[in-house]
Amino acid sequence: MSKYLKGWMMPGLSVLFIWAVSHGGWWMWSPFLFAITVFLAADMFMPRDTSEPPKVQIRWLLNLPLYTILPLLAVLNFLVMWMFSSTDVLGFGAWVQQHLNVDLFAARAATDHWGMWAGCIVSVGLMNAVGGTVTGHELTHRTGKPFDLFMGRWMLAFTCDTSFAIEHVYGHHVRVATPEDPATARRGESFYQFTVRSTIVSYVHAYQVEKARLAKLGKSVWNPLASPFLRGNLENLCMFLVAYLMAGWAGVGFWALLAFVGKQYLEITNYFEHYGLVRVPGQPVQPRHSWNSNHWGSTNVLYSLARHSHHHAEGEAPYWTLYAYPTAPMLPAGYLSMLLIALVPPLFKKMMTPALNDWDEKHATPAERKLAQQASANSGMRGLKIVNAKLA
Template structure:
């Protein structure tokens, strides 16, 4: 069974290849591909149960290489997606696919409708979030490994979010579940508002962190040494590449895909920490993040699901993260929870009882005071009082 624990993470790449095939095929294959990917996660997590195993990995380098493979995979997916809105057959991609498969993808591209291209933006944004941000997140935590950091930042550049490698590692992990953290959504916040406010505050935070670092080194903030500036230039280079491939239409299309990928990250931030409070004097513990051990999400997302352990020990590689079954649990696996988060009335209906249970089962006395204040601000105080009357 030992080889299985390496092979299972290749499900990540299989999902990416399926999305690539749908984008290259064009037409109805694009929305079908999007629906199939989402449905596969929702059904897979519903039927697959939980994975609470933590196998011993003898060759961790193989698992690191699997992360590195995300960059050529994502670049190919995004290329195919941008190619789908170009007039020219860039790099002869369509002719090559036609010769290889016998499917006339050039003809299919000509008949692809605007609605199908919109589905392409959603599918590509989903892949940028999954194939880009998830490995990028893991790799940019490895600050001691220059290759992993470089690959990770390029993966994040596809969602205009290289600042994630700064703010997340040096800001979010320090301030998680406090009011200082841009990524932690307070109780009652709407997910769509969170996407905007977390993006703005995250960029501001990253700039301040980098500014302090450069000041310690005796360098100016506006200089080639500023990782925020360099990172945004990486994203600009990707936009310019799309422009060269297909002009303004291709560049605009890529920008929409990138923004969709960035929005997905902020939705994930929203659901990973929503409503949890932490006494700033208390070290970050597994109870300060929502967790899930759903098998399919775990295997296809490099154990991103084991978020509670990740926040307790951010330097631990993904394959060594423990499931912490007693940690506060999400609604389900990641895609299912994302879908619920995007329907605010359903989200609040399902999550408010979970947040109240967190106050009861996980909060310290000091955190219960913070929670009571958060409930008063968010309008959840009435629910809190109702639960108290019923002994919940």
């Protein structure tokens, strides 16, 4: 039963975010601070979750919390844009006051400092990422299920990143841990270098993948009836259109900030999930080509995303079937900790240097050790050992 309840942590977190934002003012910071406190505490003080997947799997109970995220994100983001606007869009504020006894007008009036809006952007961007992108990631891997793909791609639109559904599944999972993969961070590369390269090249790759696929069918990538790439971009534009209708051009700029921050949370996660790992192109993807984490909060709140080694070994496996893989390469900290640490390049490199040395010695094949030697030599990172490539 606990496995079914854990799936509701993300929807529960979404409701808390909505509640906090509805109070306006400095409450805008509370979702971000709450998430940091709870995540870090769970990862630091709870035992590692190495539990096996449940033998009895009632699939619809495990899927239901995933499907609730899209309407919850819609409510959260509509609320935020309503707060940012200067009118009672669709009579929303009056309806909430009458039926829920919550005074959104007072909350909007109390949000009168740029620092409060900064808290809103950081907090809602976080929810759009951990709710929208993590859940969208789970659903867009289900390539044979149109409903799941539809839900997942709209979730990704909250970070203006619908192309992720194409590049991640058909690009990243094929090229992971090779130089051809923009979402694999190189040794010595800072997050700030990585996010520019990953964002731009991943988008271009998604376009190229979809263009080549449709060309084989005699169709154009610019045909919205045939091209998920174009439909995704139209979904992104729909978000900006709603922002404009609610709050004018200022609303468009505000929404761009929200989407940008949400996207950066994803790119930080991409950054540390495969940082510095190498693979011989064309060789099978193995659990060793991803950094794993069995920290309790990272595993259970994020729909087992932290069990990344199994995810890459079996990309379409539902989140509740993923194993802990305790012998896989492990991150030195949980996901939220790594997210914060990655923002400080010297600290991140210091933490990852012994992890990379351990990977080179214990996990890499002889052929991968040769690649690792070259990567370490080019990284400029102090402390990386040059492991003998002939070691078995």
